[in-house]
Amino acid sequence: MDSYNTIKNYKADDFLLSVWDKSEIYIKALKNWAKQGIYRNPLDNSLLINYPPITAASPVSSAMYSDWRDSLLAMPDDMAVALYIHIPYCSRRCTYCNYYSLIKPEAPESYIDLLIGEINNYQNILAGKKIKVNSIYIGGGTPSLLTEKQLEEIIDIIYKVFKVKDNIEVSMEFHPELIKNKQADNYLKHVRNLGINRVSIGIQSLDDLILTEINRGHTADDALSLLELILAQGFDKVNIDLIYGGLPFESLNSVYNTLKALMRLAPTSISKHFCEIKAGSVDFERYKKVRYYIPIGTRIFAFRP
Numbered sequence: 001m002d003s004y005n006t007i008k009n010y011k012a013d014d015f016l017l018s019v020w021d022k023s024e025i026y027i028k029a030l031k032n033w034a035k036q037g038i039y040r041n042p043l044d045n046s047l048l049i050n051y052p053p054i055t056a057a058s059p060v061s062s063a064m065y066s067d068w069r070d071s072l073l074a075m076p077d078d079m080a081v082a083l084y085i086h087i088p089y090c091s092r093r094c095t096y097c098n099y100y101s102l103i104k105p106e107a108p109e110s111y112i113d114l115l116i117g118e119i120n121n122y123q124n125i126l127a128g129k130k131i132k133v134n135s136i137y138i139g140g141g142t143p144s145l146l147t148e149k150q151l152e153e154i155i156d157i158i159y160k161v162f163k164v165k166d167n168i169e170v171s172m173e174f175h176p177e178l179i180k181n182k183q184a185d186n187y188l189k190h191v192r193n194l195g196i197n198r199v200s201i202g203i204q205s206l207d208d209l210i211l212t213e214i215n216r217g218h219t220a221d222d223a224l225s226l227l228e229l230i231l232a233q234g235f236d237k238v239n240i241d242l243i244y245g246g247l248p249f250e251s252l253n254s255v256y257n258t259l260k261a262l263m264r265l266a267p268t269s270i271s272k273h274f275c276e277i278k279a280g281s282v283d284f285e286r287y288k289k290v291r292y293y294i295p296i297g298t299r300i301f302a303f304r305p
């Protein structure tokens with residue numbers, strides 16, 4: 001939806017004006033929340049996580065669709081895009097998460113068919129003109145729920161429809177639960193052979209008490225075993241995602257021990273995400289009922305103490 005909106009509001013001034021108009025609606029919603037005791041800083045990053053912000057988006061009409069198609073056709077030949085493929089399924093709901101995802105043991109075939117159909121649609125619209133792609137990111141949700149065959153189908157259609165530049169970064173997100181799949185080693189080899197050269201693993205913490213409490217469905221040992229398997233595959237880049245600053249039962253020691261164990265294995269990068277408790281998450285509901293649930297001293301979020 002955002003991309004339609006970006007293209008529709010292609011003139012910078014018009015676009016800025018529409019963001020400004022829509023932000024009034026958001027501020028009104030914030031004021032309503034505040035009346036109920038829920039406070040949120042208007043500069044909270046959830047307003048900025050989508051660009052343009054979600055508040056600037058409007059429903060897609062058929063007129064907008066043809067604007068979008070015309071904009072694609074008008075793209076200069078040397079222009080390249082970053083391609084993001086979303087897999088909105090997870091095997092379980094982590095308590096801090098407020099992203100949209102459906103709980104399924106695997107990604108349904110019907111979704112893969114629709115995804116392939118949508119990508120094929122680009123080919124129909126562009127009638128032979130191929131969009132250049134300079135990076136591919138497969139995120140979620142939990143992309144590592146995809147079967148080898150599903151992943152291969154997605155990569156194949158991308159290369160068929162788009163002109164993928166040589167030596168680009170192709171990323172995929174992994175959940176440590178993959179290690180429980182006896183074929184994890186083969187799965188990773190397959191991923192590597194498909195040209196995926198950067199992986200990002202959502203480890204979050206290496207404290208088993210925390211992992212259980214946030215419903216991650218794996219242990220610290222599982223996460224470390226998967227990381228070792230991944231490192232052994234020789235991916236160009238291996239990133240670890242961690243969450244800190246508000247997880248239940250978290251302490252300075254648990255953060256320090258997590259970092260120490262990970263640094264020993266030397267991934268390419270560690271991305272630290274500050275824990276925020278947001279509407280839509282299980283933690284948000286828990287905290288409304290039991291406000292001392294979260295460790296004292298952590299910078300928290302939306303509620304007046």
Ligand code: SF4
Binds near residue numbers: 094098099175
């Ligand atoms: S944090 Fe990731 S794995 Fe957990 S529910 Fe959210 S999207 Fe799914």
